[in-house]
Amino acid sequence: MRSLILQTIAPVVLHLTLLFSMFLLIYGHNQPGGGFIAGLMTAVGIVLQWIAVDEEEGRRRFNWPYERIFLAGLALSTLTGVWGYIKGAYLKSSIYRFELPFIGDVELFTAFLFDVGVYGVVVGVVMCIFTNLCEEEAKDS
Amino acid sequence: MNAFFPMFVVLPLAVGTFLFLVRKNRALQESVSLIALLANLIFAGVLLHATADGTIFVHRMGLWPFPYAIVLAADRLAATLLFLSSSIVGACAVFARSYLTDEQRKEAFHPLLHFLLMGMQGCFITGDLFNLFVFFEVMLMSTYALLGFYYNLDQLEMAFKYTCLNLIASALFLLGVSLLYAQVGTVNMADLAVKIKLLGPTPLMVVTALVFVFVFSVKAAIFPMHLWLPSAHSISPTPISAILAGVLVKVGIYSIIRCATLIFPAAFLILQPGLILLCLLTIAMGALGTLPQTSIKRILAYSTINQLGYIAFGVALLSQAGLAAAVFYIVGHAYLKSAMLLGAGLNQKLTGTVDLEEMGGMMGKAPFASLLMLVGFLSLAGFPPFTGFFAKLFVLQAGFAQGAILATGVALGFGVISLYYNFTTYQRYAWGTGGGEVGAAGAGIYGSVAFLSAFAVIFGIGAYWLFEWAQLVAAQLTNPELYIAAMRDLG
Amino acid sequence: MVWILAMIIGVLVTVASYLIMQRRIIQVVLGMAVLSHAANLMIVASGWVGDGKAPIVPKTGGPLDPFAYVDPLPQAMVLTAIVISLAVTAFLLVLAFFTYRKFGTDDIDEIRRLKG
Amino acid sequence: MDNTFIIVFFPFAAALIIPWFAERFRKHAAWFAMVAPVVSTWALFNLYSEWAAGGRQTFTRAIAWVPAANVEISFMVDGLSLMWGLLVAGMGALIVLYSHWYLHEHEALGRYYGFLIAFMGSMLGVVFSDHLISLFIFWELTSITSFFLIGFWSDRDASNYGATKAILITGSGGLAMLGGFLLLGDVAGEWRLSELVLMPDIASQVSLGVFLLIILGAATKSAQWPFHIWLPNAMEAPTPISAFLHSATMVKAGIYLLSRFYPILGAHPAWGYVVTGFGMTTMIAGGLLSLRAYDLKAILAYGTISQLGLIVTFLGYGGKGAIIGATLHLYNHAAAKAAMFMTVGIIDHEAGTRDVRLLGNLKKLMPKTHVLAVIAALSLIGIPPMGGFITKEMLYEVSLHPGGPGNWSWFWPYLTVFAGVFTALYHLRFLSEPYWQAAEGEAPKHPHDPPMGMLAAPAILVLLALAFGLAPGLIENAIVAPAASATLGGGAKVELHLALWHGVNLPLIMSVITMALGLALYFGFAHVKTVLDACARIWGKAPAPDRIYDGFVNWLRNGTWEILLLIQDGNLRRYMRWMFVLPTIAVLYLVWRMEWGANVFPKGFAGASFLLVVIALMIAGAALATALFRRRVPAILALGTMGYGIAGLFLLLKAPDLALTQIMVESASVVLFLLVFYYLPELKPVPSSAAKKIRDWGIAIGLGVCTTLVMAAAMNTHKFRTIADYFMRTSKPVAGFKNVVNAIIVDYRGYDTLGEITVLVIAGIAVYALMRLVGEMKCDH
Incomplete structure (x- = not known):
């Protein structure tokens, strides 16, 4: 599946997709987007990259602990829910306003944190399935 | 108490996540798992106690108002099933501790077990139809992973078929939800109940109810949707079989009860003859299936279908007595069948097989194990003074009292087959001269089987308590207004 | 519109059930994927009421006419369902992969060790 | 504690701990077991005096078990239950005594005595039960314990066969009886026998079905033809068990049931025909079969069947005389038959076989046993001065003045004489072949008389039979009369004046005729046997009950596989077809049967745009392509195309989030599909026949059409504002x-x-x- 064109543009595409997925994640509460879409986009970006570059190269470059990523995502979402629990009911969302230097007013939605957890889970799981399958294929051939 | 019961989902979820994180540290993993299950059981006990006075606890997710939020609700039925699931899963975890020998595979076992528990408990406490779908999927996904735990040829084939058949059920579920949403525009069960009552049993609503009957039939193994069950229950690792037979099929029955009493009572009245026919076919199918088998686990699997037919028959009578009988049957059968499947695992540990052809004379070789099995078989065959007898008796009484004499008579008649297969299975297992040497099994294995078997006796001799409780449950179920009011007022 | 949506769903269900009844594992898995698409479409269809804008409310406040928008709830439910079906389909694929390899065949009729 | 509870529950409690003692003190196991019948008997005597002191009034004791569901354990004390209780408990003590010598020390004594005592408790429970459900519970307990006792030598195939047969037939009868009880309880609104007895017109309210169900329970338990087949096979049990369960007590539970229900259902129009029919058939069949048996226990078993038939006949005929006669005969039969079984046990124990062809001249080898056997047999044949003579005379007397319905009175004396001849014949055979004649073969062991202890129990029984004959006054009005009175119900007064000699009258002449005929047939037995064998050859071709049972069980085990495979053949495709076809049929049925009214379906294609049609066609085309492409990769790509088409549709339906997600999911899953299937070797294509293709397409299109119709109707039925309004309103502000x-x-x-x-x-x-x-x-x- 290697091709020179793919290899050349893939890193660019990857960075663009990552950027775009971050955008989707952050703006999800106002625009189409959100954790799912962003997560899927990230995962698809990495997968494309992986397929584009050499098998070995892909494994070397993207050998991240995906199990931990999805576990961390799930934990984050669960804990956000527990925070809401403390506030009255499970998954009760709250909005916090911060004054940050240089940036100014920032609104932090606990729902946003929840969405970040979703993002982590989606990326982690899709990549986990993908890497495992790839490895199995590698063993096979 | 209202604030307290999302724990039933959050605790297994958090624990499951944690257990997978610490999967390399087996001692920590096992002890945390068991402690968490114990805590879960205690929560369930507290909830059961608290619902005894008829209170229905309600928790609005995110404090959004009714009916817009996902509302969790626990009435007596839900609390009963929560207690059931946590105690059976607990016993199975203890059993698995000494039963599963392959250390490496245990890594994923406990986390998945907790996710399974989360899925089942999520189903029991949710008051929202779409959320029920989600938790069905949580539950199913865990079972997809757990069923074929060793992935030998048999398990692989079984897991593939199980997954395919259940995927169809999931698609049907979504069809049902979309039909309902199109008609009444809500997914909250209480809200659905109110609006469906206003709409009346239109033909489309009856079709919708039918779709849900088929969806839940897959889980409850009602003919013709039972096809996955025999293989899944007999091939999967024994602790999982026990949970499947004990609790998972009850999730299907639970959902049918909710549909029949809360969501579509009018449509179910129209569907009633068909339902009763399906129940009788289920009874027949289960009884028939046990006969040519040689594997104890497969016999038990078919017998589960048979018993589920009786339970569903109790529900399909759509009367308070029928519901009480069904609830009694659910509890009795859950403990009994999981005890027997664990018992089959115990014998597998002792003899290395579950095949009756290679077994025999267990009465002399392993007296205690065969005594435990005997209690189970007698109870399954519906002999006094065990739970099986009372369960069948109450269902039959309810049937006759309802005037469904022919159908009840047929249900009673299949008792003959049940008599036959239980006694011959016991004979082939405990009597005769076959079989080889008998090994040893750990105290955890014996203990968990004995613990679950004890309920067959306790709920037999003490049928009074359980039936009183079942009647309370049924009384609450036949008054769906209580459930609706609890959701609306507290929500 | 209603009929066209319903017919698309019908066609998908037909194709899915046909595929599921075929002999090869891959056809079954493909059928499952088609079926999940059909199920998703059903939910979206259930919220369809005619013309409406995408459910993204404008910045400016003021009273809002819910009828100007399409129903957001089915969309949210479908989003959930899509992701679940992705997970399940992926798992089914892996399962099919192993079945295929261990049995050395992709003929469903030959994978029948567990009968009766 | 109340005596009734001690009587019934003490044996159960004892049964739980006896195994422990019995296994530890193997030499003295029986004495631990003996405690239970002794305590029960002692309590029975107390209860009897209590009852007698209270003016012989029926009284009841109850423990509520599940009151809400009409389940209680309750006991009724009257003449009938007291008589049966004494029979069961007394016999239990003798059987334990006998077992002590009969069983070897190395056998599973704990299990044996545990189940034996539990059986005794169950049987006592049956005879004392007042409540229908309580009766059923103990009834089933006797079946279970009998199952384990028959299968005591569990490593023998014949034991297993016999145990299964017994539990299957008696258990099925029990289920029928339960059905009958439940319906009876519903009809009468009353579940206590003591109350039901007092309801005057209850029999007329009971339907024939309910009546038959209850009778079926009694008939199976009491081995009535054609349900008698389990009893000969049950003889695989150790002999004390045969003596206890299969001659003296359990097989008589059906008779007890009939006696108990006589005041309730006796007035039912079918009672006479059904019960008498069962009894007569059984009596004749049992007698004939007994003549062809060679196993001593089988001879006795068929004899028992025949005698049970006789008793049932009289119960069926009804009336005061018949009831008294039946009660008397029952008592006599229990004592004598048990004694005979015990002597057979002794022979088996000492000679190692029960085959009459291998046994002979035992009169000389086992003189003491011989005496006991002769007295017991003569008692049943009805020779004075044994108790059997009195009952036989009583039966003849009754047969001359039958009080029951119908124009069949002329028939009764002949029938009774016929039964008497049979009885004489097979009992003579029972005596002559092992004891008097020479053996045809060789017994495995050289027989001799057993130790005195082993003779004690049969001796006591034989003495009872003698005592009853010589001094009937001992029990006639103390035990038998109250029992008959209770059976007759309605406070019937029964006074008995039994005597061995009451002058030359018609019954005596009938007795003499019976004896003469019996002896004549006995001496001409070779001819009888030829006739019987000829009959058996003809009969052998008919579907005998035994053959039907074996065929049925064989079918259960082996024939069901094919049926099961029709549904559960392991083929996923077949499963799918079941799951698609049946729901489709169900929905179509509803569509057909229900009134759908107008305006269910939308009219026309309002709102359809060109773009929509294009996308729809694209989706449909891609979907069809997925189904039709034979190769994998094009099929996967077609699936992807379909997914993107659906994303376009989502966009058109104003769901941008969905469209985005769909695109991503589709990309990811196409990659996964390709990854999995690209590398796997392409296996040989599997062709499918045209007919199957058409069938599959038919099913698929049916399902698709159903879904389309239902979805279209649903989308046309928006009746309520959806809850989404709230989300729209609060999303931004809240x-x-x-x-x-x-x-x-x-x-x-x-x-x-x-x-x-x-x-x-x-x-x-x-x-x-x-x-x-x-x-x-x-x-x-």
Whole structure:
């Protein structure tokens, strides 16, 4: 599946997709987007990259602990829910306003944190399935 | 108490996540798992106690108002099933501790077990139809992973078929939800109940109810949707079989009860003859299936279908007595069948097989194990003074009292087959001269089987308590207004 | 519109059930994927009421006419369902992969060790 | 504690601990077991005096078990239950005594005595039960304990066969009886026998079905033709068990039931025909079969069947005389038959066989046993001065003045004489072949008389039979008369004046005729046997009950496989067809049967745009292509195309989030599909016949059409404002989201999302476990 064109543009595409997925994640509460879409986009970006570059190269470059990523995502979402629990009911969302230097007013939605957890889970799981399958294929051939 | 019961989902979820994180540290993993299950059981006990006075606890997710939020609700039925699931899963975890020998595979076992528990408990406490779908999927996904735990040829084939058949059920579920949403525009069960009552049993609503009957039939193994069950229950690792037979099929029955009493009572009245026919076919199918088998686990699997037919028959009578009988049957059968499947695992540990052809004379070789099995078989065959007898008796009484004499008579008649297969299975297992040497099994294995078997006796001799409780449950179920009011007022 | 949506769903269900009844594992898995698409479409269809804008409310406040928008709830439910079906389909694929390899065949009729 | 409870529950309590003692003190196991019948008997005497002191009034004791469901354990004390109680408990003590010598020390004594005592408790429970459900519970307990006692030598195939047969037939009868009881309880609104007896017109309310169900319970238990077949096979049990269960007590439970229900159902129009019919058939069949048997126990078993038939006949005929006669005969038969069984046990024990062809001249070898056997047999034949003579005379007397219905009175004396001749014949055979004649073969052991202890129990029984004959006054009005009175019901007064000699009258002449005929046939037995054998050859071709039973059980075991395979043949495709076809049929049936009214379906294609039609065609085309492409990769790509088409449709339906997600999901899944299937070798294509294709398309189109219709109707039925309005209104001001869909996902219904990501995580773990933990997955073929 290697091709020179793919290899050349893939890193660019990857960075663009990552950027775009971050955008989707952050703006999800106002625009189409959100954790799912962003997560899927990230995962698809990495997968494309992986397929584009050499098998070995892909494994070397993207050998991240995906199990931990999805576990961390799930934990984050669960804990956000527990925070809401403390506030009255499970998954009760709250909005916090911060004054940050240089940036100014920032609104932090606990729902946003929840969405970040979703993002982590989606990326982690899709990549986990993908890497495992790839490895199995590698063993096979 | 209202604030307290999302724990039933959050605790297994958090624990499951944690257990997978610490999967390399087996001692920590096992002890945390068991402690968490114990805590879960205690929560369930507290909830059961608290619902005894008829209170229905309600928790609005995110404090959004009714009916817009996902509302969790626990009435007596839900609390009963929560207690059931946590105690059976607990016993199975203890059993698995000494039963599963392959250390490496245990890594994923406990986390998945907790996710399974989360899925089942999520189903029991949710008051929202779409959320029920989600938790069905949580539950199913865990079972997809757990069923074929060793992935030998048999398990692989079984897991593939199980997954395919259940995927169809999931698609049907979504069809049902979309039909309902199109008609009444809500997914909250209480809200659905109110609006469906206003709409009346239109033909489309009856079709919708039918779709849900088929969806839940897959889980409850009602003919013709039972096809996955025999293989899944007999091939999967024994602790999982026990949970499947004990609790998972009850999730299907639970959902049918909710549909029949809360969501579509009018449509179910129209569907009633068909339902009763399906129940009788289920009874027949289960009884028939046990006969040519040689594997104890497969016999038990078919017998589960048979018993589920009786339970569903109790529900399909759509009367308070029928519901009480069904609830009694659910509890009795859950403990009994999981005890027997664990018992089959115990014998597998002792003899290395579950095949009756290679077994025999267990009465002399392993007296205690065969005594435990005997209690189970007698109870399954519906002999006094065990739970099986009372369960069948109450269902039959309810049937006759309802005037469904022919159908009840047929249900009673299949008792003959049940008599036959239980006694011959016991004979082939405990009597005769076959079989080889008998090994040893750990105290955890014996203990968990004995613990679950004890309920067959306790709920037999003490049928009074359980039936009183079942009647309370049924009384609450036949008054769906209580459930609706609890959701609306507290929500 | 209603009929066209319903017919698309019908066609998908037909194709899915046909595929599921075929002999090869891959056809079954493909059928499952088609079926999940059909199920998703059903939910979206259930919220369809005619013309409406995408459910993204404008910045400016003021009273809002819910009828100007399409129903957001089915969309949210479908989003959930899509992701679940992705997970399940992926798992089914892996399962099919192993079945295929261990049995050395992709003929469903030959994978029948567990009968009766 | 109340005596009734001690009588019934003490044996159960004892049965739980006896095994422990019996296994530890093997030499003295019987004496531990003996405690239970002795205590029960003692309590029975107390109860008897209590009852006698209270003016012989019926009284009841009850423990509520599940009151809400009409389940209680309650006991009724009257003449009938007291008589039966004494019979059961007294016989229990003798059987334990006998077992002490009969069983070897190395056998499973704990199990034996445990079940034996539990059986005794169950039987006492049956005869004292007042409540229908209570009666049924103890009834079933006798079946279970009998199952274990028959199968005591569990390593013998014949024991297993006999045990299964017994439990299947008596258990089925029990189920029928339960059905009858439940319906009777519903009809009468009353579940206590003591109350039912007092309801005057209850029999007329009971339907024939209910009546038959109850009778069926009695008939199976009491081995009435054609349900008698379990009894000969039950003789595989140790002999004390045969003596106790299969001659003296359990097989008589059916008779007890009939006696108990006589005041309730006796007035039912079918009673006479059904019960008498059962009895007569059984009597004749049992007698004939007994003549052809060679196993001593089988001879006795068929004899028992025949005698039970006789008693049932009289119960069926009804009337005061018949009831008294039946009660008397029952008592006499229990004592004598048990004694005979015990002598057979002794022979078996000492000679190692029960085959009459191998036994002979035992009169000389085992003189003491011989005496006991002769007295017991003569008692049943009805020779004075044994008790059997009195009952036989009584039966003849009754047969001359039958009080029952119908124009069949002329028939009765002949029938009774006929029964008497049979009885004489097979009992003479029982005596002559092992004791008096020479053996045809060789017995495995050289027989001799057993130790005195082993003779004690049969001796006591024989003495009872003698005592009853010589001094009937001992029990006639103390025990038998109250029992008959209770059977007759309605406070009937029964006074008995039994005597051995009451002058030359018609019954005596009948007795003499009977004896003469019996002896004549006995001496001409060779001819009788030829006739019988000829009959058996003809009969052998008929579907005898035994053959039907074996065929049925064989079918259960072996014939059901084919039927099961019709549904559960392991083929996923067939499963799918079941799951598609039946729901489709159900929905179509509803569509057909229900009134759908107008305006259910939308009219026309309002709102359809050109773009929509194009996308729809694209989706449909891609879907069809997925189905029709034979090769994998094009099919997967077609699936992808379809997915993108659906994304376009989502966009058209104003669901941008969905469209985006759909595109991403589709990309990811196409990659996964390709990854999995691209590398796998393309296997040989599997062709499918045209007919199957048409069938599959037919099923698929049926399902598709159903879905289309239902969805179209649903989409046309928006009756309520959806709850989504709330989300639209509050999304921005309350939740802070402009994208309402996202607001629902992460906030309003975040709980769903939590479940959903859990599903994802589980899928991840599952794949991880599959790949990492399962290890090498090489092809097994």
